[in-house]
Amino acid sequence: MTRVHTTTDNGSALRRALEAKNPSARLQAALTAGTNPDPAFIEVLVEHCAGEPDFYVRDMLTWALTRHDHPTVIELILPELRSTIPQARSQALHTLTKIADPGTWSVVTTELLQDEDETVARTAWRAAAGLVPEGREEWLAETLSTQFARGDRDVQLSLSRAFADIGPAAAPVVERAKAHEDEAVRTHAIATEMIMEDPELGFDAAVYEARKTVALSAAPTIRDGNNADR
Structure with missing residues (x-):
């Protein structure tokens, strides 16, 4: 059979x-x-x-x-x-x-x-x-913002790409993260903003520029030579 x-x-x-x-x-x-x-x-x-x-x-x-x-x-x-x-x-x-x-x-x-x-x-x-459906983008961005500075380069790149995929609605959340008390969070947020504005920009280049921005913002401002001696 x-x-x-x-x-x-x-x-x-x-x-x-x-x-x-x-x-x-x-x-x-x-x-x-x-x-x-x-x-x-x-x-x-x-x-x-x-x-x-x-x-x-x-x-x-x-x-x-x-x-x-x-x-x-x-x-x-x-x-x-x-x-x-x-x-x-x-x-x-x-x-x-x-x-x-x-x-x-x-x-x-x-x-x-x-x-x-x-x-x-x-x-x-x-x-x-x-x-993400329309109207929930900001909530998602807020939730993802808790993950800034997490993990190694590849993990952080994944988060930055997720923010870029969310689009303009995520911009205010990233902007606030740029002022975070944690330097690593500020750096990652600034790099993410660069990726959102220019998706063709390499992540390593964005992080490099972000680190420079954070370092410059932390440097003391010297108004003139006389003030520097006081």
């Missing part, structure tokens, strides 16, 4: 393929799942996003999910945002960014925007900046 393959069989086959030791085999499995969508694949793809060690395979898992029914994918992804596994949270956010459903804006919470894991936070910044 010829065996009839069901969607359940397909899901089991995909799970086995995504457990292969060779990342190239896992990459091919994810590619095939996206090329030939099947409802049984969605849960398996979401499940493997949390533990897949290879960046390229993870990205292909997300692509495969975007090829499936979006409402179903979103429904299965949302619980991942509360996972204790940082990669599960970040990959879920990344997938939501790619799906770009405006209705998912509210799930990018303050907790995710301020997540202790830098990868999760960076992904949340990108997702929120891309999904």
